[in-house]
Amino acid sequence: MTPNLHVWLIPLLPLIGAALNGLLGKRFTRQTVAAVALFFSGAAFAMASWVAVQFPSLTTPYEETLAQWIRAGSFRADFAFYLDQLSLVMLLVVTGVGFLIHIYSVGYMAEEGGFYRFFSYLNLFMFFMLTLVLANNYLLMFIGWEGVGLASYLLIGFWFTRDSAASAGKKAFIVNRVGDFGFLIALFLLIKHFGSLNFAQLFPTISPMSPETQGVGLLTSIALLLTLGACGKSAQIPLYVWLPDAMEGPTPVSALIHAATMVTAGVYMIARSHVIFDRAPGALTAVAIIGTLTALFAATIGIAQTDIKKVLAYSTISQLGYMFLGCGVAAYSAGIFHLMTHAFFKGLLFLAAGSVIHAVGGEQDMRKMGGLRTKIPWTFWTMTAATVAIAGIPPFAGFFSKDEILWQAYSSPQGSWIYWLIGVITAFITSFYMFRLWFLTFFGEYRGAVADEHSQAEHAGHGTHMGHNDPRAGTPAPHGHGVIHESPKVMLVPLVILAVLSVIGGWVGYHNIFENFLAPVFRSGVALSAEAAQAVGSTQPRTEAGSTESLLMGISIAAALAGFLLAWLLYHRRPELPKRIALALNGLYEAVLNKYYVDELYATLFVKPLINGSSRLLWQGIDQHVIDATVDNGAEGARHISDTVRHMQSGNIRSYAGWVAAGAAAIIVYMVWIGVR
Amino acid sequence: MVPLSYYLVLSAILFTCGVTGFLIKRNIISIFLSIELMLNGVNLSFVAFAAQWKALSGQVFVFFVMVVAAAEAAVGLAIIIAVFRTRETLNVDRVNLLKL
Numbered sequence: 001m002t003p004n005l006h007v008w009l010i011p012l013l014p015l016i017g018a019a020l021n022g023l024l025g026k027r028f029t030r031q032t033v034a035a036v037a038l039f040f041s042g043a044a045f046a047m048a049s050w051v052a053v054q055f056p057s058l059t060t061p062y063e064e065t066l067a068q069w070i071r072a073g074s075f076r077a078d079f080a081f082y083l084d085q086l087s088l089v090m091l092l093v094v095t096g097v098g099f100l101i102h103i104y105s106v107g108y109m110a111e112e113g114g115f116y117r118f119f120s121y122l123n124l125f126m127f128f129m130l131t132l133v134l135a136n137n138y139l140l141m142f143i144g145w146e147g148v149g150l151a152s153y154l155l156i157g158f159w160f161t162r163d164s165a166a167s168a169g170k171k172a173f174i175v176n177r178v179g180d181f182g183f184l185i186a187l188f189l190l191i192k193h194f195g196s197l198n199f200a201q202l203f204p205t206i207s208p209m210s211p212e213t214q215g216v217g218l219l220t221s222i223a224l225l226l227t228l229g230a231c232g233k234s235a236q237i238p239l240y241v242w243l244p245d246a247m248e249g250p251t252p253v254s255a256l257i258h259a260a261t262m263v264t265a266g267v268y269m270i271a272r273s274h275v276i277f278d279r280a281p282g283a284l285t286a287v288a289i290i291g292t293l294t295a296l297f298a299a300t301i302g303i304a305q306t307d308i309k310k311v312l313a314y315s316t317i318s319q320l321g322y323m324f325l326g327c328g329v330a331a332y333s334a335g336i337f338h339l340m341t342h343a344f345f346k347g348l349l350f351l352a353a354g355s356v357i358h359a360v361g362g363e364q365d366m367r368k369m370g371g372l373r374t375k376i377p378w379t380f381w382t383m384t385a386a387t388v389a390i391a392g393i394p395p396f397a398g399f400f401s402k403d404e405i406l407w408q409a410y411s412s413p414q415g416s417w418i419y420w421l422i423g424v425i426t427a428f429i430t431s432f433y434m435f436r437l438w439f440l441t442f443f444g445e446y447r448g449a450v451a452d453e454h455s456q457a458e459h460a461g462h463g464t465h466m467g468h469n470d471p472r473a474g475t476p477a478p479h480g481h482g483v484i485h486e487s488p489k490v491m492l493v494p495l496v497i498l499a500v501l502s503v504i505g506g507w508v509g510y511h512n513i514f515e516n517f518l519a520p521v522f523r524s525g526v527a528l529s530a531e532a533a534q535a536v537g538s539t540q541p542r543t544e545a546g547s548t549e550s551l552l553m554g555i556s557i558a559a560a561l562a563g564f565l566l567a568w569l570l571y572h573r574r575p576e577l578p579k580r581i582a583l584a585l586n587g588l589y590e591a592v593l594n595k596y597y598v599d600e601l602y603a604t605l606f607v608k609p610l611i612n613g614s615s616r617l618l619w620q621g622i623d624q625h626v627i628d629a630t631v632d633n634g635a636e637g638a639r640h641i642s643d644t645v646r647h648m649q650s651g652n653i654r655s656y657a658g659w660v661a662a663g664a665a666a667i668i669v670y671m672v673w674i675g676v677r
Numbered sequence: 678m679v680p681l682s683y684y685l686v687l688s689a690i691l692f693t694c695g696v697t698g699f700l701i702k703r704n705i706i707s708i709f710l711s712i713e714l715m716l717n718g719v720n721l722s723f724v725a726f727a728a729q730w731k732a733l734s735g736q737v738f739v740f741f742v743m744v745v746a747a748a749e750a751a752v753g754l755a756i757i758i759a760v761f762r763t764r765e766t767l768n769v770d771r772v773n774l775l776k777l
Contacts, residue, residue, distance in 0.1 A: 653769060654700055661696050 025116025082136030125151035179232015223283030234266030251354030288328025295321030331408030400506030431563025684725030691718030
């Protein structure tokens with residue numbers, strides 16, 4: 001008998017925080033708002049840690065039903081929670097990183113309007129994200145899934161008086177709808193064919209089924225639809241376009257939602273549905289291809305971006321591509337491992353970028369930074385740790401997880417050397433653009449305007465924005481406008497903690513500790529089917545292929561170092577070179593700078609036809625010419641008839657009498673006619 | 678014996694004369710007379726049918742009609758006199774004060 005852990009408290013605590021701040025926050029002082037938000041997110045983290053401590057003594061998966069929700073015939077979906085190794089990892093990542101970012105936000109948002117609103121949304125996001133990872137059925141997961149989308153929308157459009165932020169929020173929401181549509185259809189298929197959405201009932205039912213090796217069967221369709229959902233949430237091709245725009249939100253939001261947690265929900269969902277994906281090799285291949293292409297594609301766009309947050313956004317998409325690749329070769333634990341380390345180093349990168357932006361008074365253009373190394377040493381050193389980690393240089397976290405994915409992409413039965421090759425190329429590009437960012441920001445001469453007048457003037461100009469200071473133009477800095485300054489301690493402490501995690505976070509992957517920890521989750525579905533177990537079991541070849549693995553590892557390290565050297569050469573040693581290269585490769589450079597014109601392509605292919613179709617066909621065609629026309633013509637007709645008929649009502653008694661006589665005559669004629677007939 | 682149809686045709690002619698007079702005359706007195714003509718046209722068909730079918734109810738109805746007509750004549754003439762006193766005209770087209 002396992003003890004009752006009251007896991008339901010973990011998501012509920014942030015919800016209470018969100019409700020308190022959201023409903024009463026307007027009357028609270030800033031200190032109270034911050035205290036409420038920190039207390040409830042911190043309590044969730046404490047609770048999650050406590051659960052983690054209890055975890056080894058539990059029989060997994062641990063399930064807990066809070067309340068009945070839907071019971072219709074044999075179909076059941078309850079407010080119930082499901083805790084296994086996978087949820088536990090997600091739980092710790094979400095609450096841990098989330099709590100750190102809450103702390104950071106207290107400093108970052110200190111001067112912003114809508115302080116209580118921000119923290120209310122942030123807590124709301126935590127609630128939905130925790131619901132998503134703890135749900136014991138797909139329906140509750142979907143609630144969390146939609147909820148984080150809502151929180152994301154609210155936070156991207158946090159500075160809603162700025163048009164671009166409002167549009168970015170809408171874009172994120174609408175693009176996600178496309179993915180959610182796929183997710184929802186997958187759920188309907190599951191209900192129709194398996195009659196349940198509970199993980200505990202669904203997976204044992206599916207496990208005995210044999211893999212659909214050819215054609216698109218039921219499981220493959222479900223898996224592909226789930227992939228579509230994951231592509232929307234995790235910003236993969238073709239639905240990645242919302243994520244770069246999402247950088248309109250405050251930087252802590254970018255760190256929490258659009259780097260560390262929400263965007264990884266798609267990866268989590270695929271890992272959670274691994275039982276289905278294992279039996280749908282076609283869908284797995286699709287996932288792997290999508291992941292590989294996205295990784296490469298986004299990385300190349302990242303090279304030419306000049307906005308520090310946009311670089312990080314494309315890097316996030318690219319890293320999510322790696323996670324998809326991991327899942328796509330049935331190496332789910334590698335994907336989740338990268339998810340975790342990515343949460344550390346990418347969260348850190350965004351927070352550090354926020355600290356940089358904070359330091360230079362709201363500037364986000366890297367061309368106007370430079371030489372910040374000595375001025376903001378803490379930010380510099382933490383950012384360095386994160387950059388090295390994402391570049392994949394040992395012994396930092398990113399190296400272990402990325403290398404695990406690359407190795408699995410090469411060696412797994414679903415893998416292929418092509419995946420590996422593109423992965424390594426991407427690793428090289430990643431290393432290059434991250435160090436480009438690093439050199440541009442921290443080395444060389446400071447290229448910004450004289451910050452004092454610049455930021456003061458802009459700040460004054462934006463003072464009318466209902467108190468919403470714009471981090472691009474105004475400055476969120478609480479002290480000393482203009483002078484480049486280190487961020488306050490409340491922002492630095494999370495940076496340092498995340499930096500430590502970015503350094504050591506990968507070590508749990510040493511000797512497959514992490515993989516073995518997650519193994520019960522990913523084996524449970526497979527072990528029941530012996531064939532599938534053989535097809536998927538990927539730990540076997542490791543010992544035999546040790547030398548290959550070392551070689552591949554060497555190549556990926558070399559790629560990372562090459563990226564570093566190239567960045568050093570171009571952006572530190574000879575900073576005039578990039579311009580000449582850009583000129584030489586004019587067309588290509590233009591294409592990359594403009595993100596391969598994908599937004600324009602989508603605008604031409606989908607948005608404009610939709611708008612034109614709506615305005616021409618639906619609005620001017622159907623609405624005006626059919627619906628309005630029916631109503632208008634009906635009214636017009638009635639008016640015409642009345643116009644004619646009203647002459648009967650002359651007020652002249654004899655004309656009335658005439659009508660009576662005519663009517664009587666008509667009746668008589670009719671009667672006679674009937675009689676004759 | 679005169680056939681029923683003759684009576685009915687005469688009745689219809691009388692009624693039509695009444696209707697026509699009612700419609701085209703402007704003088705209230707003439708209209709009044711036309712109404713009487715219509716009533717008596719109807720009376721004629723009542724008595725004709727009563728004689729044909731040897732049924733008394735037709736005859737009885739005629740008495741009712743005559744009583745009503747007498748009452749109507751009394752009231753109607755009184756109204757006409759009242760109208761003439763106030764309006765000094767018997768033209769119905771000019772007695773239209775209640776018209777909107």
